[in-house]
Amino acid sequence: NAGVTQTPKFRVLKTGQSMTLLCAQDMNHEYMYWYRQDPGMGLRLIHYSVGEGTTAKGEVPDGYNVSRLKKQNFLLGLESAAPSQTSVYFCASSLERESNTDTQYFGPGTRLTVL
Amino acid sequence: GENVEQHPSTLSVQEGDSAVIKCTYSDSASNYFPWYKQELGKRPQLIIDIRSNVGEKKDQRIAVTLNKTAKHFSLHITETQPEDSAVYFCAPRLVGGKSTFGDGTTLTVKP
Secondary structure, three states: OOOEEEEOOEEEEOOOOOEEEEEEEOOOOOEEEEEEEOOOOOEEEEEEEEEOOEEEEOOOOOOOEEEOOOOOEEEEEEOOOOHHHOEEEEEEEEOOOOOOOOOOEEOOOEEEEEO | OOOEEEEOOEEEEEOOOOEEEEEEEOOOOOOEEEEEEEOOOOOOEEEEEEEOOOOEEEEOOEEEEEEOOOOEEEEEEOOOOHHHOEEEEEOOEOOOOOOOOOOOEEEEEEO
């Protein structure tokens, strides 16, 4: 099992450009999450999904959109990137199907810089 | 939403000493209490968790204690080693709900 993978690992964008970050998991997990982590801070939830075809807003959703068309993939889109979106983005997933299956497993992260 | 506070924000100990990090939360409905460790440049990884039906859980040198009445839980690391140096996050939540992460505690273990 590869676990949770993220594409790309690094990206530099200019202000106003768009991009999509891809998260994939091969553990048949129900829930998937997108977080951002700024220097010296904790992880802040952007959007999450409790199942295929469903998404919900987290703590800091403005400027981002998401889609979960397939259970194993969760896409994070930036339509018009801003310097304030410079951050490290982590995807995570959790099973959530029965008791004791709510551990979140994280991907390796994507380092995004917006100039 | 859930308000989560971690204390202290930084902690420096000598190798072999104990370290304790406290996490305070606001949502009394929270019933799952994990601690994550994040080494520099790496992803967060679960090191221990506890559920609301127990008060303490131990795994070798790591333990977590929960006080639901006071709405706080703590991470205890005994016999600290240099490889314990990392940032530790708490992330309390209601099972099936979303997590709110604390701002993290940077632990430095000096050899």
